[in-house]
Amino acid sequence: MEKKRVAVPLVCHGHSRPVVDLFYSPITPDGFFLISASKDSSPMLRNGETGDWIGTFEGHKGAVWSCCLDTNALRAASASADFTAKIWDALTGDELHSFEHKHIVRACAFSEDTHLLLTGGVEKILRIYDLNRPDAPPREVDKSPGTVRTVAWLHSDQTILSSCTDMGGVRLWDIRSGNMVQTLETKSSVTSAEVSQDGRYITTADGSTVKFWDANHFGLVKSFNMPCTVESASLEPKYGNKFISGGEDMWVRLFDFHTGEEIACNKGHHGPVHCVRFSPGGESYASGSEDGTIRIWQTGPEHEDESHMANGISGKVKVPATEEVSRKIEGFHISDEGKSKEKEEATA
Template identity: 85%
Template sequence: MDKRKVAVPLVCHGHSRPVVDLFYSPITPDGFFLVSASKDSSPMLRNGETGDWIGTFEGHKGAVWSCCLDANALFSASGSADFTAKLWDALTGDEKHSFEHKHIVRACAFSEDTHLLLTGGFEKILRIFDLNRPDASPREVGNSSGSIRTVAWLHSDQTILSSCTDSGGVRLWDARSGKIVQTLETKSPVTSAEVSRDGRYITTADGSSVKFWDANHFGLVKSYNMPCNTESASLEPKLGNIFIAGGEDMWVHVFDFHTGEQIGCNKGHHGPVHCVRFSPGGESYASGSEDGTIRIWQTNPPNHEENHSGTGNAQTGKLKASTDEVTRKIEGFHINKEGKAEEKQKIANA
């Protein structure tokens, strides 16, 4: 492979344990945002363009495995090893509701219309919560063959996608009848499943392969073998000409969608890469790692070298609290407005 331009990422510190999930919001009037899930129990919200820390959602008592933002980036949700999924106000950081489960919640996703929250986990049950009636009992969709690893909505919330931790394949459920309408067969368990923003493709990572499926007719479009066991993959949202993948070799690989040729390799993480996601405009992508950092890479890095080891100072208009109330986060500590340092509780891995 020819030597490419060296990509210098924005490095986002703050998590004290591995980063296991990332989610970008769509572009909103205030810009776009990135939420991260970590085993340190504290999901974080950032400016998606600069990586600047906006706030930390505090309240979970176990590793957080999944996170998401609604279509307007007004609310966030997270699924945790403390047997809850929580709904958060993304403007204030306040917990709006806690949805109790009987086991670890591994995955969560807002519906396209933002009125529903889908969860799945070790109970092997998909649950749909009505956010307009958060205290109402959830609707349950089918019984999965194993512990649920990923969930997503497609077809304007008419279809639900799920994969399992201990068995291959992606199951597509009719959201109304609760029955499986199609299974996308894979040899290894699917650790990442992403529906493209235009609704055309489902991108999956299973074992050492990345696959692209027709999201409407469910046929396999492309399948590529990866250089290593891959945990996550994401398709560039605008042109769809490239995709990224990350896994156990600690690198973020960039590939040509049409040929599968590797056209870039970003090095910098100091542990396996657990999640990769493109920003909504495709101009950058983020990676989360076992090393506890998030790195934001430019899709087309500049020719000249620039030091981006820190993050910018752009104002987003979405602050967790007003200036005199805001809590600064410094290397695992919180400093409150009286100036007292409060060490964060270390949460053991579930």
């Protein structure tokens, strides 16, 4: 592997406040997509390959802490400090459902089969909404011991995991019984938990360590000490041979999964990095920062060409002119690009 490359990222502007969560869709017939959550209350959808802005989901009245897309990238979900989780039509930008909570919602995740939405937050309750019956009361599993920070599904929607903002560990819950069945012990609170694309590993960031857990037997596979406090980590999905981390030192680092050796250190953000995620094919990865920007970095040197430089909103990169992508863009409710409204922001 080539050492210490100087990477030139795609810089995606548009958010007026810190970017706190990123999520890539799987590869769909239309390509793949990137959704971002920000304290500016307006999640944004982008072309995952080029970073080009597609549209903004408007309707939240507080900071948006978490966002995700379903398996087909047809619907989006967002969790907000305005005490709601919302479901959106990812083709038109329309709000489909708004699920009221009694406090700040910090995390949300679609089930693999796309029929369920999992939420968690300051109420310390994990709720499961049936999207086929959105007006029905949600199912609640055993009470979380602390404020929920992250949630995810695994084992073909038979298990859910969550971490807390105010204590260490990742807790696993059996969907059938609703009971907590396992805790993955960490010293610091887990700020990022990702299930690998092949379902083999759970990648966590806690304090200044990145850990990899066996997702089936729950043993600790690897633990690497990072150069600073990290907030997020992500495993390369195709080969599983690299991982990325981002944190308070503003840099996005690429490591060898087997040895923990640093392969690249990407500089460019002007504030702490809150979230990092690999694209579904592993050819690039995105980082979101306190500085309000998203940066998309190419994994391999073969992609590092100045023609790839683009502003995320200006659309200088040509999007493949497929009917599907055109349909997504034409149908979306386009707001004033880059112009942020003064919005009430609630913070945790």
